[in-house]
Amino acid sequence: MVKIVFESHDGSERTELELSPGGSVMEAAAANNIDGILADCGGSMVCGTCHAFVSPEWFEKLPEQSEMESALLEYVPDPQPNARLCCQLEVSDAIDGITFTLPESQR
Amino acid sequence: MNSTVNDHIPDHVPADLVVSYDYHGDPRLTNEVHASLQVLHDEAPPVFYTPRNGGHWVVTRFDEIKKVVEDYEVFSAKEMQIPRIENPPYFIPLNVDPPNNIPYRQALMPAFSPKAIKALEAKIRQWAGEIIDNALAKGDGFDFIQEVASVYPVSIFMELMGMPMDRLWEFRNLSDEFFSTNDQQKIHQLSGQIIMAMTEILEQKKAAPADDLMSHILNIKVKGEPISLEEMQNMCFLLFLGGMDTVANVTGYSFRQLANMPELQQRLHDNPADIAKFTDEAIRMFGVISNPRIVAKDAEVFGVKFKKDDMVLCLLPISGRDDRKNGNPHVFDIDRSKEDGHTLTFSSGPHMCLGSFLARSEIRILVEEWFKRVARYEIVPGTELGYRTGFSLALTELPLNTVKS
Ligand code: HEM
Ligand code: FES
Numbered sequence: 001m002v003k004i005v006f007e008s009h010d011g012s013e014r015t016e017l018e019l020s021p022g023g024s025v026m027e028a029a030a031a032n033n034i035d036g037i038l039a040d041c042g043g044s045m046v047c048g049t050c051h052a053f054v055s056p057e058w059f060e061k062l063p064e065q066s067e068m069e070s071a072l073l074e075y076v077p078d079p080q081p082n083a084r085l086c087c088q089l090e091v092s093d094a095i096d097g098i099t100f101t102l103p104e105s106q107r
Numbered sequence: 108m109n110s111t112v113n114d115h116i117p118d119h120v121p122a123d124l125v126v127s128y129d130y131h132g133d134p135r136l137t138n139e140v141h142a143s144l145q146v147l148h149d150e151a152p153p154v155f156y157t158p159r160n161g162g163h164w165v166v167t168r169f170d171e172i173k174k175v176v177e178d179y180e181v182f183s184a185k186e187m188q189i190p191r192i193e194n195p196p197y198f199i200p201l202n203v204d205p206p207n208n209i210p211y212r213q214a215l216m217p218a219f220s221p222k223a224i225k226a227l228e229a230k231i232r233q234w235a236g237e238i239i240d241n242a243l244a245k246g247d248g249f250d251f252i253q254e255v256a257s258v259y260p261v262s263i264f265m266e267l268m269g270m271p272m273d274r275l276w277e278f279r280n281l282s283d284e285f286f287s288t289n290d291q292q293k294i295h296q297l298s299g300q301i302i303m304a305m306t307e308i309l310e311q312k313k314a315a316p317a318d319d320l321m322s323h324i325l326n327i328k329v330k331g332e333p334i335s336l337e338e339m340q341n342m343c344f345l346l347f348l349g350g351m352d353t354v355a356n357v358t359g360y361s362f363r364q365l366a367n368m369p370e371l372q373q374r375l376h377d378n379p380a381d382i383a384k385f386t387d388e389a390i391r392m393f394g395v396i397s398n399p400r401i402v403a404k405d406a407e408v409f410g411v412k413f414k415k416d417d418m419v420l421c422l423l424p425i426s427g428r429d430d431r432k433n434g435n436p437h438v439f440d441i442d443r444s445k446e447d448g449h450t451l452t453f454s455s456g457p458h459m460c461l462g463s464f465l466a467r468s469e470i471r472i473l474v475e476e477w478f479k480r481v482a483r484y485e486i487v488p489g490t491e492l493g494y495r496t497g498f499s500l501a502l503t504e505l506p507l508n509t510v511k512s
Binding site: 068075 | 464
């Protein structure tokens with residue numbers, strides 16, 4: 001199983017998910033009604049409303065961003081380094097234990 | 108509209124999936140357009156085939172629609188005419204399937220992103236205030252659709268594009284005429300006029316670039332190459348088509364709903380922070396665009412056999428009213444949970460509305476400015492409200508009486 005934590009912007013809420021590998025982090029968040037992930041475009045990488053922040057250590061370890069992903073991340077309401085689109089990350093053992101901090105708003 | 112197209116049911120469609128539905132004006136429809144359309148959820152399978160308008164598939168429920176609009180390999184956006192026609196219109200990026208749509212979408216995105224729209228907020232607010240003030244000055248019985256809902260998005264569009272404001276009235280009139288006619292010849296002629304006006308402005312921007320969308324469009328490069336004037340005109344025209352009537356109609360239906368909910372009016376007046384929730388709920392309940400797709404290859408999806416070149420119509424305006432997706436879907440409740448608030452009003456997938464962030468902000472800001480000026484309002488009693496149907500649902504008038512704050 002893969003453990004993923006979603007933490008609200010101010011750290012007041014934490015949701016821990018135990019997932020079997022497969023599918024995207026966005027899909028897992030949607031299936032578990034994580035409030036801060038909207039995913040308006042359903043993972044087609046045109047909306048940016050599935051973004052979240054990870055620690056610099058995790059950021060280093062994740063697979064590289066496509067050009068389109070980095071472009072989208074520049075235009076979210078409050079762009080920050082270490083942001084990723086959850087629809088572009090696969091649930092796998094490689095991210096076991098990761099924490100995603102949700103932005104204050106997605107749009 | 109009189110349909111001269113024959114009914115048709117192809118051989119691969121089983122009889123139990125055939126239900127008659129005429130998107131040009133179905134007999135089920137009343138002026139409560141959404142409420143009368145949502146009966147299709149119960150009266151028909153989630154994916155059914157209507158013989159009307161030359162015959163096409165209709166998709167009514169959330170999960171099925173989401174699948175169709177996301178699965179572009181089977182359901183292509185390259186043609187959107189039902190029935191099909193020779194030389195159908197082709198818009199960029201709307202009718203371009205991935206991956207070729209991506210460079211265009213990426214080029215337009217910065218101007219429509221949450222960040223860009225946040226920066227535009229003060230200007231949007233100024234327009235909202237000014238337009239509402241002018242409408243209220245006309246006194247009771249003014250037509251909200253004519254005086255507010257339709258002029259507002261045109262003004263903001265011109266602002267965003269960087270079009271000269273001394274052409275505001277010319278452009279508002281063109282837009283008004285364009286969206287209120289069904290006459291193909293008139294539509295053709297007006298399209299020409301609108302594209303010509305935008306081309307003139309593009310030429311001016313070329314000579315004197317500014318920090319606006321039109322100047323940006325002049326500089327778009329795809330695979331390192333500048334795009335042609337024709338592509339620029341095409342994109343500008345799509346933005347025009349996508350961003351006017353849509354906002355006007357969602358706003359119209361939302362204000363109509365709110366007119367009949369005096370307690371909610373009071374709440375929004377006293378607690379402007381709740382207006383964002385109102386906007387979300389209005390968008391869930393009052394989608395206005397249904398989107399067509401063409402089947403790109405024979406495929407079996409949802410246990411249904413689709414054949415290459417079948418046309419498919421997704422009824423996005425009732426996607427948020429699907430009781431398999433949302434609890435109490437027919438109730439207008441601004442406090443509903445995210446779990447029960449799903450909608451595809453802006454579609455999903457690679458063509459998910461580029462203007463959705465702008466549209467949401469426009470509606471929210473208009474309601475905020477409204478309740479700074481209006482304490483409560485009602486529809487002029489005894490009015491029979493008109494509507495238009497098709498791929499786009501419209502409310503043609505909404506005369507209001509208001510009590511000032
Ligand atoms: C509440 C108002 C609006 C609604 C309900 C709406 C609805 C939609 C829908 C359903 C689509 C997808 C069409 C398809 O998949 O076939 C779409 C696409 C699009 N919309 Fe909107 N829209 C709205 C406002 C706007 C605004 C304000 C603009 C810009 C000025 C805009 C520009 C576009 C563009 C350019 C596309 C094509 C995107 C692409 O193909 O990548 N829309 N819209
Ligand atoms: S869901 Fe739209 S970009 Fe990830």
